[in-house]
Amino acid sequence: MHLPPLISDLGLILASAGITTLIFKKIKQPLVLGYIIAGLLVGPYLDFLPTVTDRKSIDIWGEIGVIFLLFSLGLEFSFKKLVKVGGAASITAIVKVLFVLGTGYLVGKLMDWSDMNSLFLGGILSISSTMITIKAFEELGIKHKKFAGLVFGVLIVEDLVAILLLVLFSTVAVSQQSAGPEMLQSILKLGFFLILWFLGGIFLIPSFLKATKKLMNDETMLVVSLALCLIMVILADKVGFSAALGAFIMGSILAETTQAERIEHLTKSVKDLFSAIFFVSVGMLIDPSMLVKYAGPIIIVTLVIIVGKILSTILGALLSGQPLKTSVQAGMSLAQIGEFSFIIASLGLSLKVTSDFLYPIAVAAAAITTFTTPYLIKLSEPFYNLLIKILPKKWQDGIDRYSSSTEGITKLSDWRILLKSYAFNTIIHSVIIIAVIFLAYRFIQPFMAKHVSSELSSTLISVIISFILMAPFLWALSIRRIQKTAYSHLWLNKKYTRGPLIAIEFFRIALGVFFVGFLMYKFFDTWIAAGIALVLIVLVMIVFSRKLQSFYNKLEKRFILNLNARENQKPDILPWDTHLTEIMVSPESEVVGKTLSELMIREKFGVNIAMIERGKITIPTPGREERLYPNDKLLLIGADDQLAGVKNLLEVDLPEIEAESNFPDKEMTLQKVVINTESPVYGLSIRNAGIREKAQALVVGIERGTDRILNPSSDFIFDNGDVIWIVGNSKKIKEVI
Template sequence: MHLPDLIADLGLILAAAGITTLIFKRIKQPLVLGYILAGLLVGPHLDFFPSVTDTKSINIWGEIGVIFLLFSLGLEFSFKKLVKVGGSASITAIVKVLFIILAGYLTGKAMGWKDMDSLFFGGILSISSTMIAIKAFEELGLKHKKFAGLVFGVLIVEDLLAILLLVLFSTLAVSQQSAGTEMVMSILKLAFFLVLWFLAGIFLIPSFLKATKKLMNDETMLVVSLALCLVMVLLADKVGFSPALGAFIMGSILAETTQAERIEHLTKSVKDLFAAVFFVSVGMLIEPAMLVKYAGPIILATVVIISGKILFTILGALLSGQPLKTAVQSGMSLAQIGEFSFIIASLGLTLKVTSDFLYPIAVAAAAITTFTSPYLIKLSEPFYNFLNRILPKKWLDGISRYSSSTEGMTTLSDWKILLRGYAFNTVIHSVIIVSIIFLASRYLQPFIANNVVNGMKSTIISLVVSFVIMAPFLWALSIRRIQKTAYSHLWLSKKFTRGPLIAIEAFRIALGVFFVGFLVYEFFDTWIAAGLALVLMVLMMFIFSRKLQSFYNKLEKRFILNLNARENQKPDILPWDTHLTELVVSPESEVVGQTLASLMIREKYGVNIAMIERGRTNIPTPGRDERLYPNDKLLLIGADDQLAAVKTILEVDIPETESEKNFPDKEMTLQKVVVNLESPVYGLSIRNAGIREKAQALVVGIERGTERILNPSSDFTFDNGDVIWIVGNNKKIKEVI
C-alpha cells in the first residue's frame, strides 16, 4: 500500500522539528527558531536533506496552527482584560501601524518601486506577529508581566486593523482610487459582528457548559471546545473575516466561563502541535538564492521593522499614558512581522498588482525578525535601564507626570455617565434587533413558506414571530430607564438640562419605531398594510410594557450571571494554577536545621512539599518532623505568588526563567482522580486511606460539587464524585486510589 505524501511529510516535519528543538532547548535558545530552521532544512530549496513534497497540505496544517494559537490567546486574554488595556492598546496600535505604513511606503519609493509595491510594502511591515510574540512570551515566562497585557492588546487591535487593510488594499488594487466608503462599511460590519458574537456567545455558551457539566470529562470537553472554535471560524469566514479572528472571538467568549482554565489546559497540546507545523511551514518558504539576490531590500526592511516598530510603539504607548518602562518593553516585544504580513503579500500577488520580489522579501524579513524577536524581548529591560540613565531628568519627569495624569482621568460627570449608558444601550440593542430582522427575512420567512404555510399567511406568521422575539429588546432600546441616578440629578439640577433629556428620550422612541417599521417593510409591499402593522406593534409594545420589562430583566440577569461567573467562582485549585517547582535550600538560609512542623510552610504560604532530594536520597511527601539541611532540593507545589514568597525565605539564587519546570525524572506529577463507589478510598478519611504512606503522595485539594477545598485536613472523608487533586508517583497513586 502506498503511503500518502501528507503522512510522510508530517513525519519528516515533526522529526526535523523534534531534533532542532531538542538542540535549541539544550543550548537554551527559543524553540521558535528551531522550528524555522527545521522548515529551512526540509524545504524545497536545500537538496542535501529530504524535502517535503506536498507543501500545499502542510500550509493548510499551518493555517490550522494559526487558528488554534489565536484560540489559545483568546482563552488567556478575555474581553474584560482587553477592555482594561483597550484604550491604551488601540492608541498604541493605531500610531504604530500608521507610521510604519508611511515609513514602508517612503522606503519603497526611495528604492524606486511603484506606488502599489511601496504601499503593500508598508502594509507588510506594519503588522506584528501574534504567534511569534505568544511563543516567545511562553518560552521566556513573561505572559503574566505587566507589559504583556498591553502587548497582547496591541496585537489584537493590529489583527483587526490588518483585516481593514486587506479590505482597503483589495479595493485600491481593483479601483486604483480611494475606498473611503468601503472602509467605513467594513469597520461598521466588523463592529456589528463583534458585538453580536460576544452577546450571543456569553448568553448561550456558559449556560450550555453549565447544563452539560456532569457529562463533560476531559475527552468530551476537548472535542466540544475545538468544535466551538471551528464553528466560530466558519462563521467568521462566512461573513468575510479572517478565520483566525473567529478563533480569537470564541476563545475570548470561553475565557469568561468557569471552564476557561480547564479548556486552556486541554487544548494546549493541540495548539503546540499545529503551531509547530506552522512555524516549520514558514521556514520552508525561505529561499537562500532569493535572500542573496534581494539582500539589500531585505536588510533595509529588517532595519525599518526593528527600529521603526520599537520607536513608534514607544511613541504610541507613551501617548496612551503608559510608563516609559512599559512602553520600551512593549516596543521591543513587537519588532517582528508574521502571518498577516504573508497574507497581505500574497494578496498583492493574487491581484497581480505587486512585483514578484515582494513576497520573498516579506518572508525573509519575517524569518530574520523571528530570530531577533526573543533576544530583543530579553534586552528590553536592560535597554530601558540604559534610557533611564541617559535621558534628561526633565524628560523622565515629564513622561512620569503625563502617565500619572492619564491614569487619574477617571472622574465622570452625570452627563458623561448618562450619555455613555445611552450609547452602550443603543448599540447593543440595535445590533440584536438588526440581526433578528435579518435572520427573520432571510431564513425564518422562507422556512415557514416552504415547510408550514405559504402566501400571506407565511408572511404574517413570520412577522408576528419576529416581533415577539424583538419586543423585549425594543422595550429596552426605547422605554427602559437608564442610569436613573444621573438622570435624576440632571433633571432636578437645572431647568435647561430638561430639553436635551427630552430630546434624547424622543430619539430613543423614534429609533424603536424605525426598527419596527424596518421589520414591517421587510415583509409588506404596500404602505397601507405596513403602516397599520407598525401602529399595532407600537401599541402592543406600550400595552405589554410591564411583561416585557419582566422578561427582559430575566434575560439580562442570565447574561450578567454568565459574564461574571468566572470572577464569582471560588478560588480554583486546578493544575494550571498550581505547578511543581524545584527550589534549593541555601546554606545561609534561616530555615536550615528546622523541622517542617516549626516552619509551617503549608500553613503560612499554602505550599506543599512533595519531595526532598538530599544527595542520592529521595524523601517523598516528607513528614512534619523532617528537617531541612543545606543544599536540599525541595520539590514544591503551589501557585506563582505562593512559590515566590517561599523562595524568599529559602534564599535561592536561580534564574527566573528556570524557576518553573516539571520533573518527570522524579515521577512526581500533579493529577486528578475521581472517587466512585468502587474506589478503595470511598468512605475513608485521608488519614485512614493511607495515601501518604502507601503511595508516597499528597492530597493538595478536593472538589465536591461547587465546593473547592485547598489543603484539606486529614479527617476529611472521601465521598462518591469527589475530585481529588493529588501530587505523587503516578503508578503508586493508581494502586492505592
C-alpha cells in the same frame, strides 16, 4: 498498496520538525524558529533532503493550523480582558500599530515597491508576537514584573487590531484601491458581526456547556470544542470573512465560560500539532536564493521592527501616562513579529496581490527578531539606566509630572456615565434588531410563503413572528430607563440638562419607530399598509410594556450570569496552572530572619517553597523552622496570582535584581505521576510515604477523578488512579514513587 503522498509528506514534515525542535530545545532557542528551519529543509528549494511532493495538501494542513492557532489565541484573549486592560494598553497599542504600519509603508515605497507590497509590509511589521513574548517572559521568569501587565494588555489589543487588518487588507486587495466607502463598510460589517456573535455566543454557549456538563468527559469536550470552532469558521466564511476570524471569535467566546481552562488544556495538543505544520509550511515558502538576493531589505525591515517598535511603544506608553522605566521595558519586549505577521503575509500570497519576495523577507525578519527578543528584554533595564544618565533632568521631571497627573484622571461625570451607557444600549440592541429583521426577511418569510397558501397570511405571520422576536429589544432600546442615579442628578439641574435629556429620549423613541418602520417596509408593498401596521405595533409596545420589561430582564439576567460565570465560580486552581519560578529575598524585605512557620507563606498564599539557594548551600524542600536571609534565592511553585502576592512580600521594589538562575541545574521540576497498586506509596499517607525526606520533593496537587486538590494535607492517603503533581528532583522522585 500505494501510500498516499499526503501521509508520506506529513511523516516527513513531522520527522523534520521533531528533529529540529529537539535541537532547538537543547540550545534553548524558540521552537517556532526550529519549525521554520524544518520547513526550509524539506521545502522545494533544497534538494539534499527528501522533499514534500504534494504541496496543495500541505497548504490545507497549514490552513487548519492557522484555524487552531487562532482558536487557541482566542481562548487566551477574552473580550472582557480587552475592557479590563484599560486606556494605557489601548493607547500604547494603537500608537505603536499606526506608527509601524506607516513606517513600513514608507520604507516599502522608498525601496520602490508597489502600493500593495508596501501596505502589506506595514501590516506584517505592525503586530507583535503573543506566543514569542509570553514564552520569553516565562523563560526569563518576569511575568510578575510591573511592565508585564502593560505588555500583555498591548498584545490583547493588537490581536483584535490584527483581525481588523485582515478584514481591511482583504477589502483593499479585492478593490485594488484604498477606497474609503469600501473600507468603512468592511469596518461596520466587522463590528456588526463581532457584536452579534459575541452576544449570541455568550447567551447560548455557556448555557449549553452547563446543561451538558455531566455528559462531558474529556473526549466529548474536545470534540464539542473543535466542532464549535469549525461551525464558527463556516459562519465567518458564509458572511465573507476569513476562517481565522471565525476561529478567533469562537475561542474568545469560550474564554468567557467556566470551561475555558479545561478546553484550553484539552485542545493544546491539537493546536501544537497543527501549529507545527503551519510553521513548517511557512518555512517551505522560503527560497534561500531569495534571502541572499534580498539581504539588504531583510536587514532594513529587521531594523524597522526593532527600532520602530521600541520607539513607538515607548512613545505610546508615555502618552498613556506610564513611567519611563515601564515604557522602556515594554518597548523592548515587543520588538518582534510572529504568527499574525505570517497570516497577513499568507493572505497577500493567496489573494495574489503581493510579490513572491515579501513572504521570505517577512519570515527571515521574524526569525531574527524571535532570536533577539530575550536579549532585548534583558537589556531593557540597563538601557533605561543609560537613558536616565543621558536625558536632561527637565525632561525626566516633565515625564514624571505627566505620569502622576494622568493617574488622577479617573472620575467620571454623570454625563459621561449616562452617555456611555446609552451608547452601549443603542449599539447592542440596534445590532440585535437589525439581525432579527434580516433573519425574518431571508428565512422566515420564504418559509411561510412556501407553506402558507395565502400571500397576505404568510406576510402577516412573518411580521408577527418578527415583531415578537424584536419586541423585548425594542423596549430596551426606546423605553428602558438606564443609569437612573446619574439621570436623576442631571434631571434635577433644570437649567442646563433637561433639554439634552429630552432630546436623547426623543432620539431613542424615534430610532425604535424607525426600526419598526424598516420591518414594515421589508414586508409590505404599500406605505398605507405599512403605516397601519406600524401604528398597531407601537400601541402593542405601550400596552404590553410591563410584560416586555419582565421578559427582557430575564434575558439580561441570563446573559450577565453567563458573562460573569467564570469570575464568579469558586476558586479552582488546577495543578497544571501552577508553575515554577525564582524569587530573590530583598535585604530590605520584612521576611528576613523569620522562619517559614512564622511567615505562613503556604497557608496565606497557597505557594510552596521547593528549594532555597543560599550562596553555595542548597536546601531542598526546606522545613518549617528554616529562616530566610538576605539574597536567598527561593524556587517557588504556585499560580500566577499567588506568586504575584508572594513577590510583593519577598521583593522590595528597589532597582530590580536580575540574577542568573542555577535551579535548572538542580533538576527541580514539576511533574505528574500516576499512582497504581504497584506503587511503593499506594495506601500510604503523604506523611508516612516520606516523599519530602526520601526524594526531597513536595506534593503540590492531586487529581482524583473529577476532584482536584491543591496543597493536600499530610494525612492524605494515596489510592489507585490518583494523579500526583509533585515538584522535586526528577531522579529521586522516580526512586520513591
